Amino acid sequence: MRKRYDFCVYIGRFQPFHLGHLETVKIALQEAEQLIIVVGSHMTAPNIRNPWTAAQREKMIRECLQEIPGALDRVHFVPVRDQLYSDNLWVADIQQKVLDIAGESSAIAIIGHRKDSTSYYLDIFPQWSYIETGNFLNINSTELRSTYLSRAPQSAYFDELPLGTQDFLTAFQQESVYEQLCEEYSFIEGYKKAWSVAPYSPTFVTTDAVVVQSGHVLIVRRKARPGQGLYALPGGFLNQNETILEGMLRELKEETGLKVPLPVLRGSIVDSHVFDNPGRSLRGRTITHAYFIQLKAGKLPPVKGNDDADKAWWMSLADLYAHENKFYEDHFSIVQHFVSRV
Numbered sequence: 438m439r440k441r442y443d444f445c446v447y448i449g450r451f452q453p454f455h456l457g458h459l460e461t462v463k464i465a466l467q468e469a470e471q472l473i474i475v476v477g478s479h480m481t482a483p484n485i486r487n488p489w490t491a492a493q494r495e496k497m498i499r500e501c502l503q504e505i506p507g508a509l510d511r512v513h514f515v516p517v518r519d520q521l522y523s524d525n526l527w528v529a530d531i532q533q534k535v536l537d538i539a540g541e542s543s544a545i546a547i548i549g550h551r552k553d554s555t556s557y558y559l560d561i562f563p564q565w566s567y568i569e570t571g572n573f574l575n576i577n578s579t580e581l582r583s584t585y586l587s588r589a590p591q592s593a594y595f596d597e598l599p600l601g602t603q604d605f606l607t608a609f610q611q612e613s614v615y616e617q618l619c620e621e622y623s624f625i626e627g628y629k630k631a632w633s634v635a636p637y638s639p640t641f642v643t644t645d646a647v648v649v650q651s652g653h654v655l656i657v658r659r660k661a662r663p664g665q666g667l668y669a670l671p672g673g674f675l676n677q678n679e680t681i682l683e684g685m686l687r688e689l690k691e692e693t694g695l696k697v698p699l700p701v702l703r704g705s706i707v708d709s710h711v712f713d714n715p716g717r718s719l720r721g722r723t724i725t726h727a728y729f730i731q732l733k734a735g736k737l738p739p740v741k742g743n744d745d746a747d748k749a750w751w752m753s754l755a756d757l758y759a760h761e762n763k764f765y766e767d768h769f770s771i772v773q774h775f776v777s778r779v
């Protein structure tokens with residue numbers, strides 16, 4: 438008998454893919470002929486919230502689906518980037534990718550579970566029917582990652598995972614990136630613990646500089662945790678005794694040694710913007726004020742990594758797009774925000 442829907446769309450991060458996700462896939466395959474699994478947060482640099490690339494997650498899910506006869510012939514995988522500052526761009530990307538697979542006249546449903554306020558995205562596809570699955574065994578990816586990255590024994594979390602994910606996680610423990618993520622996890626936990634004695638949860642204020650000249654943007658490499666080794670904008674925490682503009686110029690000079698006089702830098706600011714996505718930093722709520730400094734075309738001034746940066750260099754805009762998945766937090770989105778405007 439033909440099923441109620443031609444296609445079901447299942448959006449998730451699947452970090453990692455657990456039994457609750459697997460149960461949802463089973464329901465989707467009962468309700469629809471085919472399933473489109475949207476693997477979210479594509480091209481994010483590995484961190485403790487998103488340890489695995491979209492390709493690794495697809496591999497993990499494929500392994501798990503082998504236990505459902507014929508499932509893999511009916512499932513499509515679609516990696517989708519986050520658009521932290523534009524739900525419209527994100528929705529449009531998913532609409533287009535689903536249209537490419539399902540065509541114009543298919544009966545489509547989106548499946549998921551409204552688990553908390555972060556599930557709001559399930560409501561922004563009104564053209565599709567909605568299938569609510571309910572919660573399965575209260576399994577929670579955040580808790581699974583915490584257990585895994587705090588090096589707990591496998592017995593502490595294996596009973597919430599399909600066999601495919603168990604095998605994937607066991608193999609991943611042999612890779613050096615697993616150790617790096619465990620260290621990062623312990624650093625972030627320590628950081629949060631240090632602030633837990635404050636009477637209110639802190640909101641941090643930082644500044645960032647997007648300096649562009651002749652098709653290049655000034656980039657640093659982070660010397661320390663969190664995000665050690667990732668590419669970032671010159672910037673950092675605001676000091677108590679300075680304005681945001683002064684903080685941005687201080688950090689820019691400290692981290693890159695940029696040999697352009699301060700009055701020229703001030704006079705070259707063409708735009709500024711506040712970036713405040715609540716989830717943009719794993720250390721806690723952090724609002725950054727970014728300035729766009731467009732220098733006159735010409736020879737690129739010398740720069741040298743210093744302070745919190747072990748390297749500073751002028752990255753061509755072509756390289757920028759090629760290295761999207763090496764950027765810290767939302768710094769790629771911040772650069773993109775400004776360079777797409779001029």
Ligand code: NAD
Nearest residue numbers: 449450451457477478519520524527549550558572573576
């Ligand atoms: P997830 O893997 O945590 O969850 C995927 C789905 O499974 C959700 O519907 C969730 O409620 C459900 N689920 C989780 N545990 C369950 C359980 N025990 N039982 C039953 N169902 C369960 O993924 P997520 O974080 O919700 O994924 C959303 C993706 O969409 C992310 O990549 C996010 O970044 C992206 N997103 C992007 C934008 C943007 O870029 N503008 C906006 C919204 C969402």
